[in-house]
Amino acid sequence: MGANRQASAASQEPAPSIFSEVDDEAELTKLHPNYKLLMRIGAVILGFVILVVGLAVDGALQAEEVPMPIPFGVITGLATLLALFIIIRIPLARYNARGYQISRDRLRVVRGIMWRSDTIVPFGRIQHIDVDQGPIERALGLATLTLHTAGSHNASVSLPGLGHDLAVQMREEIRAHIKRESM
Amino acid sequence: MSEPADNSQEPRNTDPKTVLVGLLASAQNAVLPTIAITFGTGGTGLLVAIPVGAAIIAIGTFFAYISWKRLTYTIGQSDIRVESGVLSRSARSVPYERIQDVSLEQKLLPRLLGLVAVKFETGAGGGEDLSLSFLTEERGEELRQLVRERRDNLDARVSAEPGGTLSPNANEEEAEPLFTMGPKRLLTFGLFEFSLAVFAVLAGLLQYVDSFLDFEVWELDFWRGLIDNYAPDLSALDRTAQVIGILASVSALLIVGSLTGMVRVFMREWGFLLERTARGFRRRRGLFTKTDVVMPIHRVQGIRIGTRLIRYRFGWHSLSFVSLAQDMGASSHVVAPFAKLDEIAPIAEAAGFSLPGEGTDWRRASENFLFDSAVRDALFFLVPAAVAGIASSIYSPEWTGVVVGVLAVLAGISAILNVLAWRYQRHALDAAQIVSARGVLSPRSQIATRLKLHSVEIAQGPISRWRGYATVHLGQAGGVFAIPGVPLERAREVRRKVMETIAATDFSQLETG
Structure with a gap:
């Protein structure tokens, strides 16, 4: 974990501040590399379910009295291909599509492969901040930073896949900008 | 009860006359079953009906008393x-700084007794607001x-900006x-509020009475029997009489609908008065149920101007304020339900x-x-047109032209509608606000203060990314702005x-720097 932390720190801004100058079109900061692994674990579970369903359908078709035109193994094969695609490609694509950018007075969060969303939350409008860790996230040293605003749309903007230390540091620095934190 | 015990931290009960309201309300509830039983049994049921009515009143009053006794604030x-709570106790605490509005509501019965319901609006979703019913009007x-003083003190303490002045505590x-x-404006308003809701109410009432009466209201034979006995045979009448009959019933429907709208408007909007006070906007309205709402000006997040198909032709619009507080279930406060644009402009101006x-x-x-949405909408008709065309050319070629033609015309119409809608769908930015307008036949627009937005999102789907456009979602408290x-x-x-606007007034910079 320590090695990962250093590796990601090297790719980020120099030490004194995590804040960059305000430039909404600038290059995005990548998330922690372990986040790929986290999404892949989720994808493996989904892929496994797809594989089991494929096998079950194949088996059910074989059990039919009337011989089916599809030979045994075709559906399982397709399911395997789909599962592999989900496990190998999707986490990578999602990881590459995601990113954030934190500057002096705002946080920009970008996500989505097909449906892209690019949200900016000004620090001056944040009601409160959460840093959450699920069990797998904790094992990988990751955390999710969630910013809550008073707006009806984007009432909470979450940024998953940050290193835990970085998430805590961001929370502290953003909190210093908030006038009234309690809600 | 009479001492000015504002500062006492004692739990207090609401006004004892609340029980009286409970009694009267249950008496009201008892009337209908009593009447229904009496008439349903041809008068002999009066012996049953009176005890039933009395029991309903007694039970209702008992529960009203218990819940009054157990509710303290x-x-x-x-x-x-x-x-509050009889068997299970619940305690709710609302900090002053989270109270958006305090509104007073008077329904008919409490009003006769000089009582009000006080509602503390917190902006929490799902009607989870704090309400005290009932207190005396003065209380x-x-x-x-x-509450206002306490809240303003808190506001001042927390957000005292350098050089900021607190307005002197003007009481009234x-x-x-x-x-x-x-009344004249209400009459015009009522004309546009055509409503057939009364028929739904009548049907509901009929069903209610039905369970007490011994004839079957929903049984067709019963009515057919009545018609056979009393009404002239419709089919025996000539064509003219039939036409007159239809016209008569249509106009009856129109009259009833207009009357319903009229009555509703008069009940809701009677005595409508919007005032600008030092504390914000104060709106009073209502004939039987009087409401009195104050909207602090700094909590107004944006405004909406709307209209409807017909009233727009005559230049009538409505104006509401978007804020976190709730107003009778709606998320924004109507401050001018029926006004000309030149009347709306000064109100909007007063709100900044x-x-x-x-x-x-x-x-x-x-x-x-425009092109993409026109194509998308046209596809709804073009795809069925293709399917129907192929299907009909196989089974009945003589219909192919008609079916495909009709669907193609519909596709064309939807494309034209799209172009029209596009011409009227526009937005503008000025120094302090953002405006969005849309709608051809009944244009509506929405204005938000740029400073009071909470986030900005640019969202794109696969097609919009390819075609180079996006939806801009603005995070507005209590409203949706896209x-x-x-x-x-x-x-x-x-x-x-x-x-830029938001960052220019970064409160945190004021505080730390």
Whole structure:
């Protein structure tokens, strides 16, 4: 974990501040590399379910009295291909599509492969901040930073896949900008 | 009860006359079953009906008493606490700084007894607001002042900006009337509020009575029998009489519908008065149920101007304020339900908004967006047209032309509608606000203060990404503000400008620097 932390720190801004100058079109900061692994674990579970369903359908078709035109193994094969695609490609694509950018007075969060969303939350409008860790996230040293605003749309903007230390540091620095934190 | 015990931290009960309201309400509930039983049994049931009615009243009163006895409220230093519940106790605490509005509501019965329901609106979703029913009118007003003072003190303590001045504590400040609706205006308003809701109510009532009466209201034979006995045979009449009959029933429907609308408007809007006071906007209205709402001006997040198909032809619009507080289930406060635009402009101005005028720099949605949505809507008709065309050419070729033609015409109409809608769908940015307008037959527009937005999102789907436009979602407290089909460059520009406004007044900078 320590090695990962250093590796990601090297790719980020120099030490004194995590804040960059305000430039909404600038290059995005990548998330922690372990986040790929986290999404892949989720994808493996989904892929496994797809594989089991494929096998079950194949088996059910074989059990039919009337011989089916599809030979045994075709559906399982397709399911395997789909599962592999989900496990190998999707986490990578999602990881590459995601990113954030934190500057002096705002946080920009970008996500989505097909449906892209690019949200900016000004620090001056944040009601409160959460840093959450699920069990797998904790094992990988990751955390999710969630910013809550008073707006009806984007009432909470979450940024998953940050290193835990970085998430805590961001929370502290953003909190210093908030006038009234309690809600 | 009479001492000015504002500062006491004692839990207090609401006004004892609340029980009386409960008694009267249950008496009201008892009337209908009593009548129904009496008539349903041809008068002999009176012996049953009276005890039943008395029992309903007694039970209702008993429960009203218990819940009055068990409900206490405490006016604390930093919050209001209400404890209630007969078997299970619940305690709710609302800090003063989270109270958006205090509104007073008087329904008919409480009004006769001089009582009000005091509602503390917190902006929490799902009607989870704190309400005290009932207090005396004076006590309600007193409580409202008290909550406002406490809240303003807190506000001042927390957000005292350098050089900021706190307005002197004007108790009953002078009010400047902004908008009012006299009986004549209500009459016009009522004409446009055509409603057939009365038939739904009648049907519901009929079903209710049905369970007490011994004839079957929903049984067709019963009515057929009645008609056979009493009414002239419809089929025996000549064509003219039939036409007259139909015309008569249609006009009866129109009259009933208009009357319903009229009655509803008069009940809801009677004595409508909107005032600008030092504390914000104060709106009073209602014939039987009187409401009195104050909206602090700094909590107004944006305004909406709406209209409907027919009234728009006559230049009538409505104006509401968007805020976190709830207003009778709606998320925004109607401050001018039925007004001309030149009456609306001063109200909007008083709230710090300026209506778009001649010099407004309107921007339309992207032309790619127009093309894509026209194609998408036309596909709804073109795909069925293709399917129906193929199917009919196989089974009945003589219909192919008609079917395909009709669907193609519909596709064309939807495309034309899209172009029209696109021409009227536009947005504009000025120094302090963002305006969005849409709608051809009944245009509505929405204005938000740029400073009071909470986030800006640029969202794109696969098609819009390919075609270079996006939807701009603005995070508004208590409202939804989205502008679809904005060219990507413009979307970025809108976001940059809005963010500039917000960043320019970064409260945290004031505090730390």
